[in-house]
Amino acid sequence: MKMQPVLLVLTLVNVALLTWTLLQFRSAVAAPDAAPVLRGRALQIVDERGHVRASIAVYPARTQPNGGSTAETVMLKLITERGRPSVKIGASEQQAGLALVGPSGTQHTYIQMGANGSVSTLTLKNEDGRERAVTP
Numbered sequence: 001m002k003m004q005p006v007l008l009v010l011t012l013v014n015v016a017l018l019t020w021t022l023l024q025f026r027s028a029v030a031a032p033d034a035a036p037v038l039r040g041r042a043l044q045i046v047d048e049r050g051h052v053r054a055s056i057a058v059y060p061a062r063t064q065p066n067g068g069s070t071a072e073t074v075m076l077k078l079i080t081e082r083g084r085p086s087v088k089i090g091a092s093e094q095q096a097g098l099a100l101v102g103p104s105g106t107q108h109t110y111i112q113m114g115a116n117g118s119v120s121t122l123t124l125k126n127e128d129g130r131e132r133a134v135t136p
Contacts, residue, residue: 053079071095080104102127 042057054077061072071092078087082104089098095116102109112123122134 047081051079051081051083053081055079 042055044052045054047053056074056076059070059073059075061070063069071094073090073092076087076089077085079085080103084101084104086101086103087099088101090096095114097112097114097116099113100111106127108125108129109127110123110125112121114121120136123131124134125131
């Protein structure tokens with residue numbers, strides 16, 4: 001009869017350990033709070049082969065070989081499976097633009113839309129060379 005108190009104590013200890021373990025497991029399974037901001041210098045999204053299919057990056061201001069300069073620019077590119085950047089969206093303090101480029105194999109098919117200072121433009125060009133520029 002002396003075994004009953006020992007068994008009762010062991011049962012209570014086991015129940016306490018089980019409860020503690022389940023509480024620890026529940027808190028480990030719960031999703032942690034999402035980070036409020038994702039920060040970095042650039043972001044690339046790659047496909048299953050490791051090819052970059054989308055990117056966003058900040059390009060520093062630089063001086064061109066002809067003496068002109070470009071402003072610091074942020075650029076978003078969407079890239080086809082053949083590596084052609086078909087969508088580009090760029091912005092700097094001086095200008096912003098959007099370019100939609102034709103499929104791989106074309107050289108002159110595109111739409112460009114931009115605002116440079118106080119001037120805005122829209123240019124459409126077909127592969128056959130026909131072009132139309134629209135200005136306000």
